[in-house]
Amino acid sequence: MISAPQNAVDAGKEFDFSLQDFNRVRKMIYDRAGISLAEGKQQMVYSRLARRLRAVGMRSFTDYLNRLEGSREDDEWEAFVNALTTNLTSFFREEHHFPALAQHVKGRNGPLEIWCSAASTGEEPYSIAMTVCEAFNTLTPPVSIVATDIDTNVLTTAERGVYSLDKLERLSQERLRRFFLKGKGRHAGMAKVRPELQRLITFKQLNLLSAHWPISGPFDAIFCRNVMIYFDKPTQAKILSRFVPLIKPDGLLFAGHSENFLYLSDALKLRGKTIYELHRAGPAKGSASELKAMA
Template identity: 35%
Template sequence: MYQLAGVNLPLNSKNEALIKNRLIRVLRAYQFESYEEYWKYLKNGSDSVKQEFISALTTNMTSFFRENSHFEWLRKYLKAHFEKLYSLRIWCSASSTGQEPYTIAICVYETLTESQRAHVKILASDIDLEVLKKASLGYYTENEITGLTKEQILKFFDRLNQQGEPLYRVKDFLRNMVQFSQFNLMSEKYEFKRPFDIVFCRNVLIYFDEKTVKEVIEKLSQSLNKDGFLLLGHSESGNIKNENLKALSKAIYQRKESHEKN
């Protein structure tokens, strides 16, 4: 799993059940009689077969304004930041089907002036090409836009005439605020031209064992600007220990000044 999907789950009965439940649909589609048979096929399979494995394994629940306290914090930060500085870089490092980066973009749009928004860069990444494609296209069903107000739906989405369940598409001006790109958090090095002011890495560390979590957190911390912020999922932040970071509140960390270490 690590080589193919960058997933390094601790080996226990709970995670074994999780993996089997997520892969059972693929096994049935290909009519494999066992997981071992599927694994042999997967190791020698095409890129599309391996991509299907990644999609099945890493699919996660997401929604607009999930864990909303982070976005309340973001709005306050945006106002304070642009009183002093004139540019901002945000990285959503596990963007899934796009609800999180578009939520970030909505907060930016609703909080800042047009001239300020022009100096905000939002990068959204994921290992899964299929979810990135969905995210970049910006199509969502009615069930997938829960968390938004009626006013936000009218302002940021076009309702399409579809038979059956309504379909909504993120309006061009909001989609253009987000750049989508494939990225594997298990990469040996994170190579960006410039560091980020804010990094979102929420509800993805659950896929990694303790050693891998430490390695990912270290690389994320090194991707931050001085005084930059790292936001984790509320259920993931309990045991985060890194000399580069200080905890500010639930699941929000700030990069320390170099003299603060030790």
């Protein structure tokens, strides 16, 4: 719990930042993006938003937040959300999902559609793309991937598809050779995703709380991993209810390792470790026991 009094300001801070300011930030990011900030995140909020105050030349959080609330369509809202969005990701994170995805798509007739709903800086959608290329043994599989995120900054990084070699340490040498072009000269120490892989993915900005999503579906698979943990239970249930009609009858929904969707939706049942299918779904490629064996 935060013990500071309502109007307290930490001594020595560059900017005035009271508990009242912090609570305003919590409400504003919840209303805008559905993100529930814990009470213990006061220092994180200060450090991230202080950069915005410097950028726009303001001296107090109160003035900054007043500006935001006075201009609902201000570009600064985008910067505000970007600053408070956490983008922890890596290639083939939660690795057990990818053999299950390969088994799911293998042998199917295209075109297949996959949605990665939290693309971050691109590691997840490119891992999906590599997996389907390997499943079909071609760099041009009958698969299209739409990768979305609320944060426009990370989407720019994802679209570029350029990563430092230390970000690729978990990849085998075979995957590095097949899917990346190593930089030379002033680009040494970097690698770029091959154009064939990039062409499989369409990147779009999407707020899961928006009334309209710029996607249509239905999808053979949806990845929504380590996203729901930032939302409260009513928001989680609302988002899941919108996922369900976008999943094909035999499609799969992939969740994060700490997320449990069963108590949020009667439409889903567990297929494997943090892998869900629709209750009405018939048998799909790979039995449940096969998927569980991979998990």
